[in-house]
Amino acid sequence: MTNPDTLLVFDESVTRAGVEAWIQHLESTGAPTEMYRLGDTHVLSVTDVDLIDKAGPALPAPTHRVRKHRDVWLGRKEVRPTGTRVSFGPTTIGDGSVVVIAGPCAVESAEQTLATAAIGAEHGAAGLRGGVFKPRTSPHSFQGLQWDGLDLLTEARERTGLPVVTEVIDPEHVKRLAAVVDGLQIGARNMQNFALLTAAGQSGLPVVLKRGFGCTMEETLAAAEYLLLEGNDQVVLCERGIRTFEPSARFTLDLTAVALWKQRTHLPVMVDPSHSGGHPDLVEPLSLAAIAVGADALIIDVHVAPEQALCDGKQALLPRQFADLMGRLAPLAAGLGRHMSGAQSGASRVH
Ligand code: PEP
Ligand code: MN
Numbered sequence: 001m002t003n004p005d006t007l008l009v010f011d012e013s014v015t016r017a018g019v020e021a022w023i024q025h026l027e028s029t030g031a032p033t034e035m036y037r038l039g040d041t042h043v044l045s046v047t048d049v050d051l052i053d054k055a056g057p058a059l060p061a062p063t064h065r066v067r068k069h070r071d072v073w074l075g076r077k078e079v080r081p082t083g084t085r086v087s088f089g090p091t092t093i094g095d096g097s098v099v100v101i102a103g104p105c106a107v108e109s110a111e112q113t114l115a116t117a118a119i120g121a122e123h124g125a126a127g128l129r130g131g132v133f134k135p136r137t138s139p140h141s142f143q144g145l146q147w148d149g150l151d152l153l154t155e156a157r158e159r160t161g162l163p164v165v166t167e168v169i170d171p172e173h174v175k176r177l178a179a180v181v182d183g184l185q186i187g188a189r190n191m192q193n194f195a196l197l198t199a200a201g202q203s204g205l206p207v208v209l210k211r212g213f214g215c216t217m218e219e220t221l222a223a224a225e226y227l228l229l230e231g232n233d234q235v236v237l238c239e240r241g242i243r244t245f246e247p248s249a250r251f252t253l254d255l256t257a258v259a260l261w262k263q264r265t266h267l268p269v270m271v272d273p274s275h276s277g278g279h280p281d282l283v284e285p286l287s288l289a290a291i292a293v294g295a296d297a298l299i300i301d302v303h304v305a306p307e308q309a310l311c312d313g314k315q316a317l318l319p320r321q322f323a324d325l326m327g328r329l330a331p332l333a334a335g336l337g338r339h340m341s342g343a344q345s346g347a348s349r350v351h
Helices: 016-028 049-053 110-122 147-160 171-178 194-203 217-228 255-264 273-277 280-293 319-335 341-349
Strands: 006-010 033-038 041-046 064-067 086-088 091-093 099-103 127-129 164-167 183-186 207-210 235-239 269-271 297-301
Touching (some): 006 049, 016 033, 016 041, 041 049, 091 099, 091 341, 099 110, 099 319, 099 341, 110 127, 110 147, 110 319, 127 147, 147 164, 171 183, 171 194, 183 194, 194 217, 217 235, 217 255, 255 269, 255 280, 269 280, 273 280, 273 297, 280 297, 280 319, 297 319
Parallel strands (some): 099 127, 099 297, 127 164, 164 183, 207 235, 235 269
Antiparallel strands (some): 006 064, 033 041, 086 091
16 A cells, blocks of 8 residues: 655665665656665665656665654654664763763853863763853843853863863854854744754754753643754754653653654654753763663753852752762663773773
């Protein structure tokens, strides 16, 4: 029976010439065909399945034949059942290891940024976070050091070897940020800023896409499609808590979404227990739960002096608390047959 909504997936084992031959075959019959690229994987959208069956042995067999889902095509697990690995500087997210990215909510000063980065590297973080442009609820709050903060992030990277991720809030900023940092973060408030998603997709850089706190897990997958459509498969989904009727924590961490994403998408999944819990005491239990449920990575707020922080100090871990957390994560990872990503090479990264 004809299924008009089919994707033909060709992984890296199929040459570009083989994919081109398929396009020629489909177009010679007048069937409209779209080609998408996901890293080394090519995906053809086919409207007439009979043409696939009539292709003959001269054409390479597709690696997968996938039914097109309504809103989410390229991000579906079936397109790449082995999962996507995201290269964030020297760190790989999605290879089974447990990746911890640590750092301040906002880059505030040289002293604060460099000291926090050193703490992260010392205790086995595999990446540094730090916002230079901060999307704040109130315009009266600290908006970040903006372009002046960027050099501090690169200096921290030089000193520790940790790749850096920072939030981008404006499509016009993407190129300039992408020239410097190792990964871009799209924040919860911008998850459906489609111009920003497209620009970030075009950068080719890894993108941490945070779930909007009023968006469903499927809407997050649909937002990720904007990045994937640009040929950028270096996308990490981040659950950072949603707004519910429960007022006891800043947000409610939706671990069900993490489990569902692990089943429904090939993209790696990150959890932010700092912004969801909003309190240092919640970071450890939420982190352990996130890894147990299958998250590939955690992103954690750490600050050398949280009481002086200009942004989100109430949820930041002290260096000692971060060290304790890493100590608790390692045996959990081992029990799950996983290892801590930064721990193997963390010591050698500190200059
Ligand atoms: C952040 O990571 O500092 C941040 C603003 O997060 P979110 O977009 O999840 O609120
Ligand atoms: Mn924050």
